[in-house]
Amino acid sequence: MKPTPKKSVAVLPGDGIGPEVVSAALDAVEKLDLPLEFRFGDIGWDCWREEGDPVPQRTWKLLEETDTCLLGAITSKPVRETEAELAPSLRGTGLQYVSPVLQLRQRLGLYANIRPVTDLDGGRFDFTVIRENTEGLYAGIDVHGLDEPLWNAVRHHPNAAASGPEDTSLTLRLQTRHGIDRLLRFGFAHAEAHGKRLLTVADKPMVLRNSSNLLRERLELIAQEHPDTEAEILNVDAVALWMVRRPERFGVLVAENMFGDILSDLGAGVMGGLGLAPSGNIGDHGSYFEPVHGSAPGMVGKDRANPMAMLLTISQMLGHLGLDVPGEELRNAVRTVARARKTVTYDLGGTSGTREVARAVADRLEEGAAASAESTLVPQDVVDRLARLDTASVSDALDSLGIGGVLAGLSARVPGARTAGLAYTVTYRPVDGDDQGFRNAANYLDDVPEGAFVVVDNAGSTDCTNWGSLLTSVARSRGVRGTAVHGSARDIAEIRAAGYPLFSTGATMVSGKNRVELAATGQEITVDGVTVRPGDVVVADDNGVLVVPAAHAAEVADRAERVERTETAIAEAVDTGLRLDEARKRFGYARPWEGPARRTADA
Numbered sequence: 209m210k211p212t213p214k215k216s217v218a219v220l221p222g223d224g225i226g227p228e229v230v231s232a233a234l235d236a237v238e239k240l241d242l243p244l245e246f247r248f249g250d251i252g253w254d255c256w257r258e259e260g261d262p263v264p265q266r267t268w269k270l271l272e273e274t275d276t277c278l279l280g281a282i283t284s285k286p287v288r289e290t291e292a293e294l295a296p297s298l299r300g301t302g303l304q305y306v307s308p309v310l311q312l313r314q315r316l317g318l319y320a321n322i323r324p325v326t327d328l329d330g331g332r333f334d335f336t337v338i339r340e341n342t343e344g345l346y347a348g349i350d351v352h353g354l355d356e357p358l359w360n361a362v363r364h365h366p367n368a369a370a371s372g373p374e375d376t377s378l379t380l381r382l383q384t385r386h387g388i389d390r391l392l393r394f395g396f397a398h399a400e401a402h403g404k405r406l407l408t409v410a411d412k413p414m415v416l417r418n419s420s421n422l423l424r425e426r427l428e429l430i431a432q433e434h435p436d437t438e439a440e441i442l443n444v445d446a447v448a449l450w451m452v453r454r455p456e457r458f459g460v461l462v463a464e465n466m467f468g469d470i471l472s473d474l475g476a477g478v479m480g481g482l483g484l485a486p487s488g489n490i491g492d493h494g495s496y497f498e499p500v501h502g503s504a505p506g507m508v509g510k511d512r513a514n515p516m517a518m519l520l521t522i523s524q525m526l527g528h529l530g531l532d533v534p535g536e537e538l539r540n541a542v543r544t545v546a547r548a549r550k551t552v553t554y555d556l557g558g559t560s561g562t563r564e565v566a567r568a569v570a571d572r573l574e575e576g577a578a579a580s581a582e583s584t585l586v587p588q589d590v591v592d593r594l595a596r597l598d599t600a601s602v603s604d605a606l607d608s609l610g611i612g613g614v615l616a617g618l619s620a621r622v623p624g625a626r627t628a629g630l631a632y633t634v635t636y637r638p639v640d641g642d643d644q645g646f647r648n649a650a651n652y653l654d655d656v657p658e659g660a661f662v663v664v665d666n667a668g669s670t671d672c673t674n675w676g677s678l679l680t681s682v683a684r685s686r687g688v689r690g691t692a693v694h695g696s697a698r699d700i701a702e703i704r705a706a707g708y709p710l711f712s713t714g715a716t717m718v719s720g721k722n723r724v725e726l727a728a729t730g731q732e733i734t735v736d737g738v739t740v741r742p743g744d745v746v747v748a749d750d751n752g753v754l755v756v757p758a759a760h761a762a763e764v765a766d767r768a769e770r771v772e773r774t775e776t777a778i779a780e781a782v783d784t785g786l787r788l789d790e791a792r793k794r795f796g797y798a799r800p801w802e803g804p805a806r807r808t809a810d811a
Contacts, residue, residue: 226280339468
């Protein structure tokens with residue numbers, strides 16, 4: 209097992225209030241101790257004014273080197289201001305301003321705009337608008353003054369005939385099978401991943417008869433691939449009405465570019481305003497996430513911007529990166545602060561500033577973690593289930609939830625041992641000064657309850673031992689399930705003969721009796737960046753040692769069991785002659801924690 213590698217995020221604060229909300233939000237999410245590397249870059253109006261390019265090449269390089277992007281806000285201005293605000297040396301050089309948002313979506317192939325619409329206050333509705341990003345009425349086929357082919361297409365309209373080709377404009381709605389299919393498949397996948405049973409396509413089939421009919425045909429065909437999700441196509445105006453009157457009826461709502469643009473902003477209004485509206489832009493090989501509110505230049509420096517949209521955007525980004533648990537913790541913290549209405553900005557009827565609101569969310573994150581640690585007691589049957597599982601499967605389950613649990617560097621000293629127990633934490637410290645007298649530093653063992661797993665932290669030191677044969681004998685008699693020493697142990701041969709599950713950083717004969725003393729028991733400890741809290745479940749075998757947070761133990765057990773069923777199904781299929789790559793695809797090797805059952809039926 210290896211520690212879960214950090215993922216990297218390109219942070220582009222942008223313009224206006226972008227830097228303010230980014231800074232406040234990132235300070236708040238420090239409480240989550242995320243396995244992420246944030247790398248900052250440049251984008252937006254200042255880049256245009258000073259360099260003639262709102263997305264400089266160094267930013268594209270940063271995007272290539274990172275896993276996703278967090279965007280603050282972007283300023284756009286009319287054509288005259290765009291030219292006038294260029295540096296004098298750049299004016300008149302033919303430079304054309306192209307929106308950074310448009311550049312990101314086109315160059316990164318981000319065809320799906322994801323807009324969650326959630327009732328943070330009462331919990332009455334929770335649905336998602338998925339807007340197509342690349343075609344529809346926003347495909348860019350927008351012409352004033354028509355050439356002959358375009359004129360021939362509209363010349364029979366009485367208004368066009370009265371105006372002539374020079375004074376007629378035309379915008380074409382582009383609908384392609386390629387664009388429709390990937391959007392619908394994305395929508396169905398999103399619905400299934402989030403437990404939504406209804407996918408609604410919003411269009412105008414009674415008026416835009418031919419293009420809507422293509423959309424309907426593709427929906428009917430692709431829906432057959434997803435029999436557990438109900439699909440419907442409704443008039444966009446009816447959808448808008450029901451979003452206001454009965455938003456709880458929707459699960460996932462899919463629409464072409466312009467209709468999706470309008471409905472997603474309506475969704476922001478339904479949930480309470482742009483200050484609460486997050487978004488993500490997703491493609492097959494790229495993504496970026498941004499709050500919907502824009503740069504709001506009139507609010508810059510006034511500490512009035514609502515940071516909740518940015519915090520919810522980060523929550524959405526964490527889910528995309530596979531960090532579902534911290535993402536949901538952040539979302540819940542925002543929801544709690546929003547519902548309380550004690551620390552909110554002006555748009556939600558309050559008087560608090562940007563940083564004050566972000567601090568309130570951070571405090572809630574800290575309170576939630578403390579409450580979870582105090583109140584969670586893992587049932588014995590869950591511990592026993594984890595004990596029967598391979599740590600590789602448990603590690604996959606932890607990864608799927610965005611939890612890092614590997615106690616790196618601790619090796620099995622007794623081959624074949626497999627165990628799990630509730631963490632009982634012990635911390636040592638070096639003896640201060642010249643007093644090298646004998647310490648009874650292991651007497652804590654009398655207080656270790658049956659079924660516990662002792663986790664000893666001696667800062668990884670191998671200069672002396674913290675475990676040996678005598679402690680092993682006592683631990684076995686007391687029903688202790690195993691020991692992990694972030695440091696050294698000795699008497700390895702005797703411990704192996706006893707078959708006691710021992711894991712340690714090192715092995716040496718040097719005693720710790722007069723070199724260290726007991727610092728604390730029952731306290732939170734951290735081993736190479738992984739936190740171990742009393743009551744967490746420690747799972748260990750020949751692969752190494754994992755820590756499963758108590759609050760997520762049952763879910764980890766469920767997912768790890770599905771991992772093992774998936775891998776068993778793959779192995780059995782290969783034994784019958786199926787190619788490995790085909791078996792992995794059939795049984796869902798990319799997401800084994802979902803289990804093989806459904807994919808078996810589909811296959």
